[in-house]
C-alpha cells in the first residue's frame with residue numbers, strides 16, 4: 001500500500017462546513033463567572049483580553065531539605081496559532097500544556113523526561129479541525145455514529161474555569177452547549193475536565209453533568225496519542241478481555257500483550273489499568289470510571305505512524321447513561 005501523508009488522512013476527517021466552529025469568534029478565555037467552588041479550591045480567574053492580559057500565576061517557593069524549589073504553578077498564555085493555552089508546571093519539575101480549543105492536553109513532560117504525548121506533524125492550530133494528537137476528548141460520541149466522528153468536544157472552545165497552584169497544580173475547563181453543539185446533540189449538559197500534575201503523574205478527569213430533567217446517554221474516550229517507537233509498543237493489562245477488531249469486524253479474546261505489526265483499531269471491554277511500553281518509557285494508564293479501552297494505530301496509512309500509538313480509556317461498549325440532574329465522571333491517570 002502506498003504511503004499517504006498524515007495530512008491526507010486527516011483531510012478526510014475534516015469537519016464539514018456546516019459543523020465547523022465559527023472562526024474569529026470571541027476569545028474562548030473568559031473570566032470565571034461564578035465564585036470558585038470551595039470543594040475543589042480553585043481560585044477565580046481574572047479576565048483574559050489578549051496578550052496584555054496574559055497572567056502568570058504566583059509562584060511560591062518552599063524550603064525542602066535546605067533547597068529552594070518552585071511549587072507548582074499554572075500560567076495562562078497563548079500557544080501555536082495564538083490559541084489560548086495553559087502551561088502547568090509541576091512541583092517536581094514536570095510540565096504540561098493544554099489548549100482551550102478542544103480542551104486538549106498537548107504535552108506532558110515528566111521531570112527530566114521527554115514528552116510522553118504526541119502531536120501529529122499535520123496538527124492544525126487554526127480551529128479548522130481538531131488538534132490532532134495529545135489527550136483530546138471524544139464526546140458525546142466515540143463513533144462512528146449519527147454525528148461527526150468522535151463528537152464535537154475536541155472541536156470547540158472550552159472555557160478555563162479554574163486554576164490552582166501549589167503541590168498539585170491543576171486547571172479546570174468547562175464545556176457548555178452552543179448552537180453549534182445543539183445542532184448535533186441537543187441535550188442540557190455541562191462537561192468539565194480537570195488536569196492535575198503531581199509527582200510523576202498527570203491526572204485527567206472528565207465529568208459530564210446532566211443539567212436538565214431528561215435522561216441522556218453518550219459514548220466517550222480520552223483519545224490519547226503517546227509518543228512511541230511503534231515496533232517496540234506493548235500494551236499490557238488487556239489479556240483475557242473480549243476484543244472487537246474494528247478493522248476485521250471480528251470479536252475474539254485478547255491473548256497476552258498487544259503488539260503492533262500492522263493497522264490496529266480495537267476495542268477491549270471491561271478494561272482497567274493498562275501498561276504501555278513505548279520503547280522509551282513505561283507508562284501506567286490508570287482508569288477509573290471508564291469501562292473500555294481502545295488501541296489504534298493507522299500503520300502506514302499515515303507516514304508518521306512509527307512515532308505514536310493511541311491507547312484510550314473509553315466508554316463505548318455500552319453508553320454511559322446520565323439521569324436528569326445526575327452526573328458521570330471518569331479519570332485517566334498517566335504515570336511513569
Ligand SMILES: O=P(O)(O)OC[C@H]1O[C@@H](O)[C@H](O)[C@@H](O)[C@@H]1O
Pocket residue numbers: 010013132133150223265266294295296310312
Ligand atoms: O481523529 P483522529 O485523531 O485522526 O483519530 C481517528 C481514529 O481514532 C481512533 O480512536 C479510532 O479508533 C479510529 O477508528 C479512528 O480512525
